[in-house]
Amino acid sequence: MKTGAKLLIEGLQREGVETLFGYPGGVVLPIYDELYDSPLRHILVRHEQAAAHAADGYARASGRVGVCLATSGPGACNLVTGIATAYMDSVPVVAITGQVPTFLLGNDAFQESDITGITMPVTKHNYLVKEPAELPKIMQEAFYIARTGRQGPVLIDMPKDVSTNTIDFDPVLPEKPVLRGYQPTYRGHQKQIEKAIEMLLLAERPLIYAGGGIIASNASRELMQLAEQMMIPVTTTLMGLGSIPCDHPLNLGMLGMHGTEYANFAVTECDCLLALGVRFDDRVTGKLDTFASRARIIHIDIDPAEIGKNKYADVPIVGDLKVVLGEMIHKLSKKGNYDNWLEKVRAWKKKHPLRYKDDGVLRPQYIIQQLSALLGGEGVIVSEVGQNQMWTAQYYCFKKPRSWITSGGLGTMGYGFPAAMGAHFARPGETVFDIAGDGSFQMNIQELGTVAANKIPVKVAVLNNCFLGMVRQWQELFYNRRYSFTELPPVDFVGIAKAYGVDGIRVESCEDVVPALKSAIDSDGPFVLDFRVEREENVFPIVPPGAANNEMIGGHVP
Amino acid sequence: MKPHTLSVLVENRAGVLSRVTGLFSRRGYNIESLAVGTSEEPGMSRITIVCIGDDAGIEQVMKQLNKLIDVIKVSDLTDSERVERELALIKVAAEPGTGRNEIIQIAQIFRAQIVDVGTKTLVLQIVGNTEKIDALEKVLRQFGVKEFVRTGKVGILRGLKTVKSGK
Numbered sequence: 001m002k003t004g005a006k007l008l009i010e011g012l013q014r015e016g017v018e019t020l021f022g023y024p025g026g027v028v029l030p031i032y033d034e035l036y037d038s039p040l041r042h043i044l045v046r047h048e049q050a051a052a053h054a055a056d057g058y059a060r061a062s063g064r065v066g067v068c069l070a071t072s073g074p075g076a077c078n079l080v081t082g083i084a085t086a087y088m089d090s091v092p093v094v095a096i097t098g099q100v101p102t103f104l105l106g107n108d109a110f111q112e113s114d115i116t117g118i119t120m121p122v123t124k125h126n127y128l129v130k131e132p133a134e135l136p137k138i139m140q141e142a143f144y145i146a147r148t149g150r151q152g153p154v155l156i157d158m159p160k161d162v163s164t165n166t167i168d169f170d171p172v173l174p175e176k177p178v179l180r181g182y183q184p185t186y187r188g189h190q191k192q193i194e195k196a197i198e199m200l201l202l203a204e205r206p207l208i209y210a211g212g213g214i215i216a217s218n219a220s221r222e223l224m225q226l227a228e229q230m231m232i233p234v235t236t237t238l239m240g241l242g243s244i245p246c247d248h249p250l251n252l253g254m255l256g257m258h259g260t261e262y263a264n265f266a267v268t269e270c271d272c273l274l275a276l277g278v279r280f281d282d283r284v285t286g287k288l289d290t291f292a293s294r295a296r297i298i299h300i301d302i303d304p305a306e307i308g309k310n311k312y313a314d315v316p317i318v319g320d321l322k323v324v325l326g327e328m329i330h331k332l333s334k335k336g337n338y339d340n341w342l343e344k345v346r347a348w349k350k351k352h353p354l355r356y357k358d359d360g361v362l363r364p365q366y367i368i369q370q371l372s373a374l375l376g377g378e379g380v381i382v383s384e385v386g387q388n389q390m391w392t393a394q395y396y397c398f399k400k401p402r403s404w405i406t407s408g409g410l411g412t413m414g415y416g417f418p419a420a421m422g423a424h425f426a427r428p429g430e431t432v433f434d435i436a437g438d439g440s441f442q443m444n445i446q447e448l449g450t451v452a453a454n455k456i457p458v459k460v461a462v463l464n465n466c467f468l469g470m471v472r473q474w475q476e477l478f479y480n481r482r483y484s485f486t487e488l489p490p491v492d493f494v495g496i497a498k499a500y501g502v503d504g505i506r507v508e509s510c511e512d513v514v515p516a517l518k519s520a521i522d523s524d525g526p527f528v529l530d531f532r533v534e535r536e537e538n539v540f541p542i543v544p545p546g547a548a549n550n551e552m553i554g555g556h557v558p
Numbered sequence: 559m560k561p562h563t564l565s566v567l568v569e570n571r572a573g574v575l576s577r578v579t580g581l582f583s584r585r586g587y588n589i590e591s592l593a594v595g596t597s598e599e600p601g602m603s604r605i606t607i608v609c610i611g612d613d614a615g616i617e618q619v620m621k622q623l624n625k626l627i628d629v630i631k632v633s634d635l636t637d638s639e640r641v642e643r644e645l646a647l648i649k650v651a652a653e654p655g656t657g658r659n660e661i662i663q664i665a666q667i668f669r670a671q672i673v674d675v676g677t678k679t680l681v682l683q684i685v686g687n688t689e690k691i692d693a694l695e696k697v698l699r700q701f702g703v704k705e706f707v708r709t710g711k712v713g714i715l716r717g718l719k720t721v722k723s724g725k
Contacts, residue, residue, distance in 0.1 A: 120577060121584050125627040128572070145627060180723055181569060181630040305621035308614065 002170075004132035005034040005163040008096070011139030012040060017067050019043065019058065019425045021051040021418075025071020026111060027098035030163035043425070043454060046446040048075050050418035052082020053444070055093045057419030059086070060405045061380055062426035063218065065146050066091070071098045073111030076157075077118065081412060084122040086153040088409025089239060090216055092146040093153040095119075101161040102130060116157050124152030129162045133171055141177040149184030150303040151216055184302060188319035193327050196274070196298045196315045201334065203272035203296070205341040206232045209255065212239030212408065213277015213301060213321050220244065220401040222325035223276065230335050232274070233345050235263040237284055238389075239408045240277070242398035245377070252349065256284035257543045258390040262348035264541075264549040267292050269344075275299045277321050280310035281409070290548035300324050354394050356537075362510050364388070364463040364533045368395040370513050371433065371461065374521065379431035380405060380423045384416035384440030386470035388463050390539040392435045414443025420458040421451060431459070431521055438464040438488055448500040451526035459520040459527045465535045466490050473538045477553075478545075497528035504528035561590055562616045563635045563642060563713045565721045566605040567597065569628040577626050578605060587611065587619050591644070593710030599723060602630060606712045630723045639716040645683065645709045646691045647673070651702035652680040661701055668694045679704060 002010075008031060012020065019041045024032045035042050045051045048070040055066030066086075070079050076097035086093040100109040116126045125145050127138045135158075142154040200206050214223050214236075220243045227234050227250050234244050235252040244251045255263035267273065273295040278284070285291035288310060299306075299313035300321060307316040317324055356365040368391055371381075377399030383389040383406045398404045405423055407415040420434040434441075441462050451458050463469075472486040494504035503523055507516045507530065520527040540554030568574045575594060582589050590608040597604040609619065616634060623632045635642075648670075652658045658680070665672055665682050668690065674681035684694050688711065695706055715721065 116573065117576070120573075120580050179627060182627045303625070305618065305625055309618060 001166045001168050002132070003030065003034070003164055003166050004129070004135055004158065005030040007132055007135045007167075008139070008158065008163070009034050009038045009040065011136055012067065015065065015139065015143040017065070020067040020069055021045055021054040021058075021422065022069030023048045023051055023071065023075060025075045025098060027100060027160040028069065028071045028158075028163075030160065031069065031096075031098065031158070041425075042069075043421070043450065045418065046449045047444065048078035049082050049414070050421070050444050050447045050450065052079045052093070052095060053085065053412075053415050053418035054422035055095070056082060056086045056091050057382060057405055057422030058426045059091050059093055059422075060419070061402055061423035063402065064092070064426070065143055066093045066422060067096070068093065069096045071111065072100055072115070073113045076115040077113055080118060080122065083119055083153045083155065085407050085410045085412045085415055087122045087124070089212060089407065090151050091153065092151040094142050094146050095153060095155045097155060097157050098163075099128070099157045099159040102159045103161070105159065115155065119155050122153070123155050126155035126157065128157045129159065132162055132165050133167050135162070136171045136173055137177070140173050141179065144177045145179070145182065149182070185304070185318045186302075186320040186323050188300065188317045188324035188327060190327070192315055192317045193324065193331060196317065197328060197331055199272055199296055199298060199315060200230060200232070200274065201336045203336065204338065205270045206230075206272040206274065206336065206338060207266050207270035207295070208232050208234040208274045208276060209237070209267065209278055210234055210240045210243050210276045211237040211278030214240055214243040215401045217277065217302070217321040218401070219277075219322040219325055222322055222329060224248070225329055226325055226332075229329065229332060231338055231342060233266060233342065235259070235266060237278055237281070237408070238393055238406065241393055242401045242404045245399045246397040247399075252345065253354075254393050256549070257286065258394065258539050258541065259549070260354055260394075261352035261541055261552060262345060264543070264552060265348050266345055268548070268550040270295045273297045275313075276325070277301055279306045285310065286543045286547055286549040360510060361534050362508065362513070362531065363537055364391045364531070365395045366510060367461065367463065367513050367531055367533070368392055368435065371517055372396045374514070374517055375431060377403065379403065379433065380420070380427055382406065382416045382420040382423055382432065382434045384434070384436045385411045385413045386437050386440060386468070387473065387537075387539050388435050388437040388440065388469075390470070391463070394539075413440040416440060417444050417447050417458070417460060420460075421447065421456050424456050424458055432457070434458060434460045436460055436462045437469055438462055438466060438491060438493070439468040441493070442491070445496065448497060448502050448526070448528075452501040455525050457523070457525050459529065461517075461520075461529045462493050462531060463533050464491075464493065464530050465533050465537065467535060470539070472536070476536070476538070477542070493528055493530040502526045502528055504530060506530040506532065508532045559610055559612050560636075561608050561610050563640070563711060564607045564609065564620065564623070565633045565635055565713060566607060566623060566629060567599075567631040567721060567723060568603050568605060569630065570596065570601050570603045571628055574603070574628045575605070577628060578607075578623065581622055581626065582609070582619070585619075585622060587615070591710040593712045602723065604721075606710060608711050631721060633721040635713045635715060638719065640713050641716060642687055642711050642713040643685055644688060644691055644711045645685045646695070647707045648682045648684070648695060648698055648703060649705040650680050650682065650698050651678065651704055653678050657701050661698065664694070664697055670694060
């Protein structure tokens with residue numbers, strides 16, 4: 001005789017889950033009772049949203065499925081932002097929610113919410129379990145759906161009586177779930193691949209535009225091999241950072257709204273764009289008509305719906321990037337001659353580097369550069385959302401895939417700190433930093449309780465400018481400096497950290513940056529660094545909303 | 559921009575219609591007509607959706623539908639030889655001596671059936687394509703249409719071709 005709760009725990013173990021993040025409540029009591037003496041490690045967060053972000057951070061750092069657990073009603077609703085974050089960035093997460101017993105469903109029972117209805121638009125799929133016998137199959141499917149094809153979150157809603165009811169047989173599971181409506185394509189169309197190579201060889205100014213799909217597909221090596229073999233420069237999206245080392249001679253850094261000038265020039269002038277695991281997001285393309293408008297486009301993605309969604313693709317290829325790029329490399333017999341183009345790109349790169357004012361004032365870019373130098377590309381860097389995120393993307397030298405974790409699509413403030421906790425459990429031996437702003441940090445600051453209680457050695461570097469910096473920047477540039485509700489009163493983050501039992505240092509000058517970063521890195525436990533930075537520093541360059549990518553402003557800071 | 563008839567084969571599971579219609583609304587596609595019912599394959603239902611859009615838009619709708627786990631197959635019938643039908647029930651005012659016979663004659667011309675005869679009303683049932691139903695409703699308007707109920711359109715390919723799971 002096994003209860004549904006027992007089957008749930010067994011299902012998690014069968015899927016190889018070791019760690020999950022959660023928060024107990026009424027209808028998940030049977031599940032928590034079962035967890036009590038299971039070998040699974042459960043991390044008690046301080047808010048369910050953090051459980052979802054932690055599961056997401058765990059998934060991004062490890063490449064495995066992250067798991068979170070919450071009770072019904074408010075617990076489940078609190079997961080929603082985290083689930084939507086994972087959905088927008090295609091992160092494999094399985095969220096388990098408690099639900100009121102089946103006989104009360106639809107009855108407006110205490111702590112009832114229609115979480116499968118609520119999460120329908122932000123999950124890859126979701127399930128409401130009706131009886132324990134179907135649970136093993138549902139769990140197998142959920143994990144399979146989450147981690148295959150275009151990855152994404154899947155939610156399993158468990159009514160309380162499903163957790164407590166028993167079955168007296170072990171359901172037999174197929175080796176692989178049978179889902180007649182779900183058969184992702186992994187191999188690319190051979191003729192199309194040949195056509196893509198032909199097009200690249202005919203091009204004079206080719207450019208690779210690589211995104212999060214490279215990371216998700218673990219195709220970084222193939223990307224570099226292809227780029228090096230053909231000598232094609234590479235620009236990455238925010239989500240693609242780390243897919244090619246920042247200091248690689250062919251790397252142009254990030255493109256788009258806060259991209260490098262040379263990446264944006266290159267994409268404007270290229271005559272063939274090889275788009276890999278990207279979705280032509282508005283933050284990347286700027287004014288769509290002018291984006292790569294001189295280029296023929298080869299678009300490779302595992303999700304057919306992304307191809308042609310925003311921009312027509314001359315050569316569409318549906319498939320897994322690791323497989324398709326492998327096939328491309330295999331079919332490659334000669335290389336193109338792009339010397340003039342490479343020369344041009346190199347000249348742009350030399351003439352328009354990213355820069356900021358070097359005048360002894362404590363600026364966020366300096367802090368990120370120092371951290372980058374100290375860690376030398378090792379460890380995991382997580383960010384919040386806003387200026388902190390963009391400066392990290394610009395100034396941190398990422399050398400490996402999965403060393404950069406950020407909420408790109410949804411842009412969720414408060415994501416970074418809990419995601420960093422998740423990243424720690426995925427990669428326990430490595431230094432994990434959350435680069436935060438004072439606004440974002442305060443959106444999930446309660447997780448100081450979680451890191452303190454579990455001695456999770458996550459370091460938080462708050463770039464504290466007492467502003468919602470990115471919004472303030474837009475107000476400065478586009479709203480006549482009318483700082484409507486973007487100023488935040490100073491907060492003593494070190495004091496707050498100490499109250500939770502977490503160490504911290506406040507830093508107010510450039511010369512204290514490196515010693516403070518070192519103390520944080522050397523500390524065995526969590527650490528909070530409160531950097532009091534220049535308050536009105538801007539992220540430059542910026543492509544103003546609705547402008548073309550080569551119409552950046554602020555590229556040349558004196 | 560023209561109406562497209564999409565035939566969508568889905569798993570017959572709770573919530574599947576909600577997944578399909580939710581997708582249309584959140585991505586900003588309009589549903590002109592919708593019909594749902596069981597199919598010849600056990601455990602599968604067939605949804606026929608008419609929506610208006612350009613080719614790129616419809617392609618995107620179909621791709622998004624295909625991404626739903628419970629959607630097994632999506633086909634656009636629009637450019638194929640097909641049969642499409644709707645059914646409508648029309649309640650017309652028909653007091654004795656006020657054109658009752660005329661309504662019955664019109665019904666005959668349209669090959670509509672009279673399925674209910676009341677003292678003051680007649681109910682006509684008509685099966686046909688959209689234009690035929692629209693035409694009948696228009697003609698009956700002079701007598702006073704009390705109520706007009708129509709199904710969504712259903713469609714099927716002519717000849718041997720089918721919209722099947724193919725697995």
